[in-house]
Structure formats: structure tokens, C-alpha cells
Amino acid sequence: MDRILVTGGAALEGSVTVPGAKNSVLKLMAASLLASGPTVLEGVPRILDVSIMAELLRRLGADVEHDAAARTCRVDVPEEVGHVADYELVRAMRASISVLGPLTARVGRADVAVPGGDAIGSRGLDLHVEGLRAMGAEVHVDHGYLVTQAPPGGLRGAEITLAFPSVGATENLLMAATLARGQTVLDNVAREPEIDDLVDLLVAMGARVQGRGGGRLVVDGVDALAPARHVVVPDRVVAGTWAYAAAITGGHVDVRGGRVEHLTMAVAKLEAAGARVEPVEGGFVVEGPARPRPVDVATLPYPGFPTDLQPFALALAAVADGSCVVTENLFEARFRFAHELERLGADLVVDGHHVLVRGRPGLSAAPVEASDIRAGAALVVAALRAEGTTEVHGVAHVDRGYEDVVASLRGLGADVRRETVTGTETFTALA
Numbered sequence: 067m068d069r070i071l072v073t074g075g076a077a078l079e080g081s082v083t084v085p086g087a088k089n090s091v092l093k094l095m096a097a098s099l100l101a102s103g104p105t106v107l108e109g110v111p112r113i114l115d116v117s118i119m120a121e122l123l124r125r126l127g128a129d130v131e132h133d134a135a136a137r138t139c140r141v142d143v144p145e146e147v148g149h150v151a152d153y154e155l156v157r158a159m160r161a162s163i164s165v166l167g168p169l170t171a172r173v174g175r176a177d178v179a180v181p182g183g184d185a186i187g188s189r190g191l192d193l194h195v196e197g198l199r200a201m202g203a204e205v206h207v208d209h210g211y212l213v214t215q216a217p218p219g220g221l222r223g224a225e226i227t228l229a230f231p232s233v234g235a236t237e238n239l240l241m242a243a244t245l246a247r248g249q250t251v252l253d254n255v256a257r258e259p260e261i262d263d264l265v266d267l268l269v270a271m272g273a274r275v276q277g278r279g280g281g282r283l284v285v286d287g288v289d290a291l292a293p294a295r296h297v298v299v300p301d302r303v304v305a306g307t308w309a310y311a312a313a314i315t316g317g318h319v320d321v322r323g324g325r326v327e328h329l330t331m332a333v334a335k336l337e338a339a340g341a342r343v344e345p346v347e348g349g350f351v352v353e354g355p356a357r358p359r360p361v362d363v364a365t366l367p368y369p370g371f372p373t374d375l376q377p378f379a380l381a382l383a384a385v386a387d388g389s390c391v392v393t394e395n396l397f398e399a400r401f402r403f404a405h406e407l408e409r410l411g412a413d414l415v416v417d418g419h420h421v422l423v424r425g426r427p428g429l430s431a432a433p434v435e436a437s438d439i440r441a442g443a444a445l446v447v448a449a450l451r452a453e454g455t456t457e458v459h460g461v462a463h464v465d466r467g468y469e470d471v472v473a474s475l476r477g478l479g480a481d482v483r484r485e486t487v488t489g490t491e492t493f494t495a496l497a
Contacts, residue, residue, distance in 0.1 A: 070458040072449035073481035078317030080478045084305045084324045085111035086298030088467050090260040092161040093237050094267050095119045098141040099168040101271055103293035110139045114465045115159050122155045122162055153179035167238035170203055171245040174216040193228055193235035200224040201246055223248030231256045231367045243285035244273040252283040258368040259328045263299040270294035302328040303374045310378035311447045313341040313354040322349040331371045335361050358382055360390035377403045377444035384412035385451050386425030394419045403441035406434040410452050436460035439467035
């Protein structure tokens with residue numbers, strides 16, 4: 067087991083490069099199942115989740131070559147593809163559910179273990195199931211697996227209105243619709259940049275999709291798709307992470323590759339807190355205030371404030387000059403992070419899906435535990451404003467969504483290191 071040790075006090079200074087988006091590349095890899103032959107993705111991040119998805123695709127019969135140094139992933143899909151996504155891999159990464167739509171559409175059947183993933187609250191599959199049933203599939207749960215069976219002749223087009231603009235359901239139904247007979251209309255779909263990225267790949271593969279960037283997608287099914295080459299959109303959550311880290315530490319960070327237009331609400335909150343955010347060629351620059359002003363934040367579907375950046379907003383509020391409220395409207399268990407932030411000395415009160423935060427000039431070091439990807443990264447960032455050396459445990463979560471975060475922080479002047487500890491040492495540290 068590894069831990070990250072963070073000695074606080076440094077204002078981050080320098081530049082950092084944003085890789086391709088975790089929340090996009092995994093779905094793009096799944097989309098490769100829709101066509102036989104080699105689909106090549108460029109700008110692929112060097113993160114654990116890519117390796118997990120690569121292994122899942124291999125077990126389905128694909129030949130996957132992930133060149134971490136070149137940031138490429140080549141997925142060569144055979145004519146005959148398997149249909150069983152094992153629990154061993156699916157439980158480690160919830161994004162594995164994104165093979166459900168492609169397999170149902172192309173193979174006619176999918177057996178996908180009910181997923182696990184981050185401990186951030188309920189993320190049901192009802193919308194996925196309802197949409198596939200509307201397209202003619204039979205769906206049931208059997209021994210912990212979600213099993214779908216397309217009707218004879220394959221899935222058929224349908225008019226589907228999502229009760230909530232779920233990203234995962236939008237992606238699965240969009241991919242399934244590309245090979246369905248007739249036209250599928252998807253209303254109230256998610257509008258995240260990662261959806262547009264998936265549409266771009268599907269169109270490059272020969273799909274007929276209209277409505278990119280809006281809340282309504284119209285898909286005319288085709289008989290077959292072909293492999294394609296595609297560059298993954300930059301990771302807006304990683305870009306936002308570095309932006310908030312600059313603001314929290316009062317630093318000055320050049321976020322190379324970040325797209326400020328993908329972070330409109332997050333940037334607005336940073337500027338309200340006193341940070342300066344300036345778009346530049348190839349990215350944007352963030353200069354943090356000596357001490358941030360308090361700003362209320364409420365998470366909402368895109369283009370609202372991203373739930374993945376909520377822990378960083380909470381960390382910013384913890385060192386603000388005044389009080390504010392952070393509201394989580396999407397995942398009820400996100401506030402497990404708040405209790406770890408309390409261990410660092412944050413003055414806060416959790417009330418349902420609201421947290422009242424009274425800012426303090428600084429925090430104090432303590433051993434803390436990451437419960438999910440963003441919580442882990444946010445604990446590392448918050449520790450930069452803590453007096454003393456903070457031990458962040460559970461950093462395997464961070465590896466799932468961030469390339470070598472320690473190296474990146476050290477490049478920005480932070481006193482951070484990573485070390486391996488025994489089970490006994492970890493138990494003692496957290497006791």
C-alpha cells in the first residue's frame with residue numbers, strides 16, 4: 067500500500083500539462099467494439115483505469131496495445147466478439163458498464179457484471195435498462211450480471227427521453243443506437259464535452275448522428291461501422307484540479323492543454339473567489355489570491371458546476387475568508403470527503419446534501435484516507451495549505467484518474483513524496 071506525504075506551505079508555481087480525459091477515453095475504448103479492425107486513440111492518459119479497460123477488452127477478444135509513452139491505444143477488434151464482462155474487472159471500475167450498449171448492438175447480447183467503482187453514492191442503471199428495452203432488448207439480472215438480449219434482427223430505433231441527463235446512459239444508448247434499425251431520438255441527454263468527443267469518434271467510424279452539443283441527439287442507424295483514428299479531448303476535471311490547486315495555495319499555474327470553455331461555471335466560481343483566470347494560447351493561466359473569498363457552490367449537470375470538482379470547491383472554502391455553503395445535488399456520498407477534510411482542521415457542518423463551511427487561514431496536517439478518485443486528489447491539494455506533513459492513504463484511487471500526481475506537484479514546487487508502507491504501518495497511522 068502506498069501513501070502520499072505532503073508538507074504544506076508552498077504556493078504552486080509553474081506549468082502543468084493536461085492529458086486526454088479519463089471520462090472520455092474509457093468510453094471511446096468501449097466504442098471501438100462497434101467495428102471490427104483497429105481503432106487508434108491518441109492523447110490517451112497514463113492512468114490505471116485505461117489499463118483496466120484494456121484488459122476488459124482483451125477478455126472480450128480484442129487485441130489492445132497501450133503505448134503509455136506515446137499516449138496511444140490501439141484496439142483491434144475481431145469479427146467475433148465475446149459478450150461477458152467479468153465481475154473481477156467491472157467491480158474495479160464503473161465505466162466498464164459502457165460496453166453494455168456496444169455489445170448489445172453488435173453482438174446481440176451482453177452479460178455485464180453490475181459495477182462497483184467509487185464510493186460516492188448511488189448510480190443506478192435504470193436509465194440504461196429502460197432505454198435498451200425501448201429499443202427492443204430483453205434485460206434482466208442474473209447472478210449479479212446485467213444480461214441484455216437484442217431481438218431477432220437487432221435493436222430498433224426508438225424515441226427515448228431520459229428522466230435525468232445521465233452521462234453513462236447517454237453514452238450507452240448513443241452507441242447502441244448507431245447500429246439499430248431506423249432512427250433513434252434521445253431527449254434530455256447529457257451535454258458534457260465527453261459526449262461530444264464520443265459523437266466525434268462515432269461519426270468518424272461512419273455513424274449518422276445529429277445534435278452534437280445539445281440536449282437532443284438524433285441517430286440514424288447504419289448496417290456497420292468502420293474503425294477510425296481519434297484524438298481524445300483534454301481532461302477538464304484534471305484541468306480544473308490544477309486551477310483550484312493554484313487558487314487554494316495562492317499560486318500561479320499555467321494549465322497547458324486545458325480548455326477554459328469546458329469549465330465555465332468552475333472558472334466563474336474561481337474568479338468570484340478572487341482568482342485571476344486568463345485564457346492563453348494552448349491553455350489558461352490561474353493566479354490565486356492571497357486568501358480566497360467565500361463562494362457558494364452547487365453541483366449540477368453540465369454546464370453547471372461539475373460534481374467531480376466539488377471536493378476542490380470544498381477545500382477552497384475551507385481556507386476562505388468567511389463562510390459559505392457547498393451543495394451536492396448529484397451524488398449523496400460525495401461528502402465522505404468532508405469528514406476527511408475535518409481531520410485536517412476544516413470547520414464545517416454537513417447537513418444532508420449541504421455543507422456549511424467556515425473558512426480558516428490554514429489547515430493542520432493529519433493522516434487521511436481517500437474514498438474516491440477526486441477525494442484523493444483534493445486531499446493532496448488541501449494538504450498543501452496544512453501546517454506540517456499530511457499522510458494521504460488510499461492513493462490507488464488517485465492513480466485511477468491522474469498521471470503521476472506527485473511528479474506534477476513537485477514540478478510546481480510542492481514538497482510531496484510517495485512511499486510504500488506495510489499494512490501494519492498503515493493501520494498504525496490511521497488508528
